[in-house]
Amino acid sequence: MRPRGRQWWKLVGLAGAVGVAATGVVAVRADRQRKAYTPDEVRARLHERYTRVYASDDGRRGIEPAPPTWRDRLTGALRRLRRRDARTNQPSARRNPSES
Template identity: 45%
Template sequence: MRLWKLLGLAGLAGVAATGAVLARGERQRRVHTPEEVRARLRERHAALADVPEPGTTAELVSGRAHRVARLLRRR
């Protein structure tokens, strides 16, 4: 019987902690206006647009050559 009480109390503590974390996150989201959120998203998008896309031809060729060399070493 004592084990069930401990499990019940642990469950209640977990629910309370989860609610506190969710409430804090919601408060942080409500601090920003929609315009601020849009501006931050546009900044992040612009930063990602400047990064070259992975998987260029040179990288693919070197990657294939590496895999082939590794397979040949196994034999």
């Protein structure tokens, strides 16, 4: 029995629904595993990773921070623009009081 006409679309929709459900199952499983750690376990793992990285480097050079992301650069540029705008909108201290 071959699917005809609209039956193909029903099969495609069913396959999509199964795919979404499977993705949800995988996400929930990963979330459960992640939440299973206590804060002390997370802290211990982070210290362990740091020690491993620092030991592989032999302390010859410091650990370099990650380069700034596009979001950091955009935030910095907006902050600079706001500062510049705030400086230009301030009233001048040399105004003559009799003019007001």
